[in-house]
Amino acid sequence: MSQVSVRRVEGDSAASQAIIESLNGISDSIRSRAFELFESRGGANSYESGNANNDVSDWLQAERDLFSIPQAELTETDREIRIQVTVPGSDSKGLEVFAIGSTLIVRGTATESTPKMLFRRFDLSSTIDAGAVTAKLDNELLTITVAKSAGGEKSSAAKA
Secondary structure, three states: OEEOOEEEEOOOOHHHHHHHHHHHHHHHHHHHHHHHHHHHOOOOHHHHOOOOOHHHHHHHHHHHHHEEOOOEEEEEOOOEEEEEEEOOOOOHHHEEEEEEOOEEEEEEEOOOOOOOEEEEEEEOOOOOOHHHEEEEEEOOEEEEEEEOOOOOOOOEEEEO
């Protein structure tokens, strides 16, 4: 089992700006690829053919073309939030976990089978204390645990 570092990113820090720029770059890449798909269907002429709903399809296809969005399971109890993310082909050196406000971001690169960037974002119900977050990788399963402060309420599970 390998430890994966968790970085807390706050406010207007240099790290925060770097993450925001990286996320903007991701959006730009998706937008560019979606436009390529749009043009390959004939551009504006495709609307005349009754294909107006392909905008969303182009965007989703662009995401699939450029990024690996791993399967995940989130479980919440009174004591903790646990997120398990399947990260095939990744090792602990190629993974990054960021705690930004109430959001966790998992980012990395696969070391085998796909050149795509691995990316997954989790918006949680409360602000994250990075000191209360651990991340461990074991057999291509990344387990992120967020300890809750006393007084937690929910117990639920969700798969995505």
